[in-house]
Amino acid sequence: MLVQRLGAPSDFDPLLERARHARIVMLGEATHGTYDYYRLREQLTRRLIAECGFSFVAVEGDWPDCDRVHRSVTAAPRGSADPLTALERFERWPTWMWANAEVARFCRWLRAWNVDRPDTARAGFHGLDVYSLWESMQAIFDYLGEEDPASLEAAQDAYRCFEPYGKRPEEYGLASRFVSARCEQEVVRLLARTRQQAASDGADRFSAWQNAEVVAGAERYYRTMVAGGDDSWNVRDTHMADTLDRLLDRYGPQSRGVVWAHNTHVGDARATDMAGAGLVNIGQLARERHGERAVLLVGFGSYRGGLVAAPRWGSPAEAMTAPPARPGSLEDRLHELMPERAVLVFGGADQPGWVTGTLDHRAIGVVYDPGLERQANYVPTRLGERYDGFVWCDETTALHPLPALATPGELETYPAGM
Incomplete structure (x- = not known):
């Protein structure tokens, strides 16, 4: 040492x-x-x-x-x-x-x-990270509206699946325990479409693909979180490791x-x-x-x-x-x-x-x-x-936060707030 x-x-x-x-x-x-x-x-x-x-x-x-x-x-x-x-x-x-x-x-x-x-x-x-479900959905809409309008249907289907739960995806996770509220099929369609588009070169295409991966990861995360236990921690860290690997591939x-x-x-x-x-x-x-x-x-x-x-x-x-x-x-x-x-x-x-x-x-x-x-x-x-x-x-000593208007964050799991 x-x-x-x-x-x-x-x-x-x-x-x-x-x-x-x-x-x-x-x-x-x-x-x-x-x-x-x-x-x-x-x-x-x-x-x-x-x-x-x-x-x-x-x-x-x-x-x-x-x-x-x-x-x-x-x-x-x-x-x-x-x-x-x-x-x-x-x-x-x-x-x-x-x-x-x-x-x-x-x-x-x-x-x-x-x-x-x-x-x-x-x-x-x-x-x-995996938390930006709604922000990532909006980013996908913005991209597809300009670059690939034909793919908007898949994004709209995924959005409509989550929409009844407002902007509280943990409520979607709770509902998925009791009723057929899972958005997996719609998210898989969206992910497949953006993954196919990302095969073409371009930073915007890659970012749209990654936002779709976030939506897919968030769907798994919140569904797992409300089931109890610590499995959502593994969903989150595996998503982060997968994102790191995609970045390494993207950069060459x-x-x-x-x-x-x-x-x-x-x-x-x-x-x-x-x-x-x-x-x-x-x-x-x-x-x-x-x-x-x-x-x-x-x-x-x-x-x-x-x-x-x-x-x-x-x-x-x-x-x-x-x-x-x-x-x-x-x-x-x-x-x-x-x-x-x-x-x-x-x-x-x-x-x-x-x-x-x-x-x-x-x-x-x-x-x-x-x-x-x-x-x-x-x-x-x-x-x-x-x-x-x-x-x-x-x-x-303490760091120095910038002035910001914070909106409530999604719930995080063990170890709390890490």
Whole structure:
């Protein structure tokens, strides 16, 4: 194991050396609202793009929202001249995950990097998640209305199937338990049509196909969610892994992708108690599909500090303070052993027991109550198996959300708000 004190972007060199041989680099976060994670992840991603030739960034966000950002950072037609404008249009709660000053700074850098490069060499920005059923339906209508009116019927049939449930797809999922309310056949027709169209080259065609994949994934997700249990988690993470693979195919055989998502998605689930519950995640799926040498998984963590989260589902974001980590936890151990900031790279035969053994590892979602810190928010983890590297910040500060009018978000499942 290697430990590198972290003080400047050049201190990421040990991770960059490992990343040079990877096709996929996943960068995590222990919360969705910590400035330090976003800032350090940004610095590392800049180097991956500029020095290692990575092709795109794919985040734990919705495809339609992120597609507007993608058009801006790649200077594509109909794209905003300033990525900040696209980020300010994020409406689905929790908006602060991506509509924040830290992501805006990165996206402005990415646009500046791209505009001096050929169109085919520009790095993209995409969303992996499954929640944007209605937004994706609207995007499909917009595309088909201009490019393929003959296919509108399939989209209209799918829309009419969901329409009785308003814009609350979880109500569709509930209804599907008791009556013949499933929209599977209509969604399959829509997906087949857009998949066929996507065989022709073109970014708009690919985006329409991906929006249809989101509709299909959302239909499965909400139907599974109301059935109880944790299966909807697997539907969601499998959808994100499939989207990542489609992006790699889209960018070509030499393409390479960076993923930004919570540690619970990035760190290999087989090295946690998630495996005992039958849960998988995108880190595990990427290793299984592409091989461990082609995938670099990097977790992030801290001992205490500021963050942005909400006290209840759908409520406004607040600046909060995470108390010192639970005694005996991984974070408590790192607080004793590590400098204030450090990069850890795992491997070799000399790894200490706290790397190879099982310790509780903190995980905070978009809903957080610091008063319940000792009872929740920890995932038993074998650190050296879950990640290939780890970025440590002893104390953190909260990120800076952009002003946004949030609409209620769809329900999410275990681990809550990840």
